[in-house]
Amino acid sequence: MKLAITKNHIGSNILTMTHRNLLKTLHNPDSLSDVIIEPIIFTLLFGYLFGGVIAGSVHAYLPMLVSGIMVQSILNAASGSGQQLREDINAGVFDRFKTLPISPIAPLAGQLVGDIFRLFLSGVITLITAFLMGWRSTVNLPTLVAALLLAIFIGWSTSWIFALVGLVAKNAELIGSLSMIIILVMTFLSNAFIPTNTLPRFIQTIVKINPVTLTITAIRTILQTGSWGSNATMVLISGGIIILIFMPLTVFVYQRRD
Incomplete structure (x- = not known):
């Protein structure tokens, strides 16, 4: 009887747990800062500090900056999966x-x-912050939504990797610190914030093979x-491959967990 109830209410169970995890994010300053504060801070910081140097003005730099900050913020928010799982x-x-x-x-x-x-939420906050700074989209709303959904999709596929790490690793703080370092390094060694032709040749090679570069270029x-x-x-294909590999692997490790 219990098994039948579980099967019939699995959707409701998942929604309840989803609601619980969203409330946990809202009441956790660290998790909330990853989703809301970081996109605002980085957009303002890079826009006003480096806009004039790199592009001549903040307004001219924003079209380049928006995609980089969006991907960085979404990947950083995705890394929270592993930390939250390990904390629980x-x-x-x-x-x-x-x-x-x-x-x-x-x-x-x-x-x-x-x-x-x-x-x-992280992606929308990035777009709103850039809009308030003077950025205006040159594409229509459906196209803008398509770019946002693509960033969310690759971020969500990456969440499965971080979730697996959260199930395997034992220290939540270590997971959070290493995730942040990896994401920052991969983002800065990409075309997120500067023209890559200004970099030394050997770094340009690293940038070209960086998957974050591919994602930012697409968006x-x-x-x-x-x-x-x-x-x-x-x-899109890369994200699908990540999900096909890490979703069953993460579920397997989760089910075998003591």
Whole structure:
């Protein structure tokens, strides 16, 4: 009987866990800063400090900056999956979930579904901040939404990697610190904030093979020209491959967890 109830209410279980994880984000200053504060700070900081040097003015720099900040912020928000999962595991919350008449997969699924809303909020905050600074989209609303959804998709696919790390690693703080360092290094070694032709040749080679560069280029092309392009297709395929690999792997590790 319990199994039948669990199957019939799995969708409701996942939504409940999603709501719980979103509330946890809202009441956790660290998690909230990753989603809301960071996009605002980085957009203001890079825009006003480096806009004049790199592009001649803040207004001229914003079309380049928006895509870089959006991808960086969404990836940073995605990294919160691993840290939040490990915090719940270490606090014994997941052990209590096992005693409830809910689907066993609901706590994990609720975390990953909640990430979609967190990533969406981070991307929208970036766009709003840039708009208030003077940036104006040169494409129509559906195209702008397509660029945002592509960034969210690649961020959500990356969430599965961080979720797996959260299940395997034992220290939540270490997960958060390493995730932030990796994302910052990969973002700065990309075309997010500066023209790559100004870099030394060996760094240009690193930038070209950096997957973050591919993602930013795809989104920048959509935002500036309105065209989808082969880069966007490659990002879509790459995100799908990540999900196909890490979703079943993460679920397997989660189900085998003691």
